[in-house]
Amino acid sequence: MYYSNIQIALQEVPGEISICFSICGCKLHCKGCHSPTLWKEKNGVPLTLETYKHTLNKYKGFASCVLFMGGEWHEPQLVNYLHYARKLDYKTCLYTGEDRVSTNILRELTWIKTGKWISELGGLDTLSTNQKFTHVQSNALLNHLFIKNH
Numbered sequence: 327m328y329y330s331n332i333q334i335a336l337q338e339v340p341g342e343i344s345i346c347f348s349i350c351g352c353k354l355h356c357k358g359c360h361s362p363t364l365w366k367e368k369n370g371v372p373l374t375l376e377t378y379k380h381t382l383n384k385y386k387g388f389a390s391c392v393l394f395m396g397g398e399w400h401e402p403q404l405v406n407y408l409h410y411a412r413k414l415d416y417k418t419c420l421y422t423g424e425d426r427v428s429t430n431i432l433r434e435l436t437w438i439k440t441g442k443w444i445s446e447l448g449g450l451d452t453l454s455t456n457q458k459f460t461h462v463q464s465n466a467l468l469n470h471l472f473i474k475n476h
């Protein structure tokens with residue numbers, strides 16, 4: 327698994343401070359993609375277990391959620407990494423362009439954003455979007471949290 331960057335994200339998971347790992351190797355190639363640099367796996371550097379654990383420990387007590395932007399194409403590693411985050415009491419989220427992911431991945435997630443980027447339909451902050459932000463355990467659709475004055 328190769329990552330492009332690690333950032334603190336305040337908007338992507340409402341109400342949470344997230345450690346956001348942007349993973350390279352996305353095969354969906356959406357038209358108008360915000361980060362085409364994520365398309366080529368080797369544009370990133372390996373996300374080693376050491377780097378991952380170090381990052382999660384560094385932000386413990388400050389960040390509340392671990393967010394992966396992609397990475398579902400490395401299922402066993404993603405499942406292990408999410409599991410480790412949960413052991414440290416982080417909530418977890420995956421942003422994927424797919425409409426669904428495996429049960430193994432879902433089991434480790436608090437929230438999931440599904441659906442590819444279609445510019446005419448807009449993102450989570452529009453009513454017309456094809457994308458869905460869901461609380462996994464309850465299967466509740468939470469897109470309203472992204473709409474201003476909801």
Ligand code: SF4
Nearest residue numbers: 352355356359423443
């Ligand atoms: S899923 Fe996201 S990263 Fe992948 S091509 Fe679409 S917009 Fe870009």
